[in-house]
Structures are given as C-alpha cells and as structure tokens.
Amino acid sequence: MRRLLIAGNWKMNCGPYDAAELLEGLKAKKSEVNENVDVLVCPPFVSIGMAVKYLYDTDIQVGAQNLHFEENGAFTGEISGSMLTESGCNYVIIGHSERRQYFGETDETVNQRTKKALEHKLAPIICVGESLSQRKADEHYDLVKDQITNALNGVSAEEVLDIVIAYEPIWAIGTGETASPEQAQEMHEHIRNVVANLYSQDAADSINILYGGSMKPANAQELLSQADVDGGLIGGASLDADSFSEIITIAEELA
Ligand code: PEP
Secondary structure, eight states: OOOEEEEEEOOSOOOHHHHHHHHHHHHHHHSSOOTTEEEEEEOOHHHHHHHHHHHTTSSEEEEESOOOSSSSSSOTTOOOHHHHHHHTOOEEEEOOHHHHHHSOOOHHHHHHHHHHHHHTTOEEEEEEOOOHHHHHTTOHHHHHHHHHHHHTTTOOTTGGGGOEEEEOOGGGSSSSOOOOHHHHHHHHHHHHHHHHHHSOHHHHHHSEEEEESSOOHHHHHHHHTSTTOOEEEESGGGGSHHHHHHHHHHHHHHO
16 A cells, blocks of 8 residues: 655755744644655755754654765765765655756766665655657657656666655646646556566555646645555645645545
8 A cells, every 4th residue: 555645845945044934834734644644845955954853753754855876075066865864864856857957967867866865765756757848749658668767777676665756747847737637647657557567566556656746735636636646746835834734634635
C-alpha cells in the first residue's frame, strides 16, 4: 500500500526570516499528520536549518532542492549530499525542469545526482515531464520514458524502492494551467509501466509517483484521487500555509 506524499517546493523563496513565518503558520495548522500521509517542505539551502529547527517536533519532514554529485572539494557554490543529511534533510529534489532549463541539468547529471543522493540515504524526488511543444508533437510518452530510464541507470532493484518520481508537465508549472486528472493518470500509469519494465511489477507497485504543476486546494482532490497519483510536488501553493495545509487535509481524507 503506497502512502501519499505531499511535498512543497519553495524554489528561490523564503530566506530564514520569511521561512520562520511560513513555518509558524504551517505548524499551527498541521503539526500532526495522518499516518498514511508523508509531508515534506523543501526550502532553499539557507533556510533548511530554520525548517529543521521549527519542525523537529512535528510530522513534517525537510528536504532540499538539489545536491552536487561529488562528495566535497573545489565546487564553489555547490552543496553535497553529506551536508544535506548532516543538516537534517531526508529527501532531495533532482532534475526539476527549472534546473534543466536554466542551469544546464541533463539526464546524465540527474543520474549522477540520483546515485549520490541514494549513497547518502536521501530519497531522490526525480522530476520528469514534457514541454507543450513536445506534447503537441506526441513525444511526451517517449521523452518521459527516456528521462526515467537515464535517471535510473545503475540504480539497483533495492535502491529503486527509495525513489520518488515527480511527473511535472512543464506547461503546467507556475502557469495556473493543470494537467487534467485523466492526463495525469495516463502519464502516471505509463511511468509505472516504465518502472515495471526496468525492474519488476513489485517495484512499480511500491514506487511513489507525484504530480506537479499548479496543484492547489481547488484541484488537489481530483488529481490525488487518481489511481496512480501518489501525492503532489507543489510550488506556488506551498508558500501559503493555508493552501498547503488544505492540500494536506485533502490527502489525509483520501488516504
Ligand atoms: C514545482 O515547482 O515543482 C511546481 C509544481 O510549481 P507550481 O505548483 O507553482 O506549478
């Protein structure tokens, strides 16, 4: 039985002071979460410490938005997996489309980062998804299959059980436009089949597949009730304590 995961991606928002305010609000509304739902916030690196401090006595976990694939050394501006575990993270987002688009992230670096995260017992949330032109050209299924196959290259059958995949159609991120529940379900089912072919049906049945792209309280119920949608990766709505906690409540009711 898969648990639902509701993960907030704060992107480049909320330094420590704003983070404290948002976390206060979240804590006031949702410090305890139904046992069948996992909740996670992914602040920018500089606010991870604040989040860990505020959330230590709650059911809300803390993750990061990226990690470097080397252990340490002369990589100015980068953060390693061991730094994240030492800071209290247990998840890390990898290969978000904004990183692919603006920071040269490729399937190869996504794969390197995934393996490094697993080494450090950080659960990778691997982001995949197509642009509008790729969908219009009917390339989206093949593209997502390739993104997953490349990301998981060299990942063992045991390790894959710790992985989370986030399907985030680029045309739905931060645009207010959402994939319809049917579009989300079709792609999630496809992703599960890809994992089944690469590993096993058991692995496919246990892996968490999140939907991301303008999820908000108004559409969360219909998206999260799809058979293969196991949670959400939420950007904009995770910056508002009321909206994020409403989505968590919706997940609790469905779990
Ligand atoms: C995201 O950043 O992963 C995301 C889905 O953003 P938004 O919810 O704002 O579309």
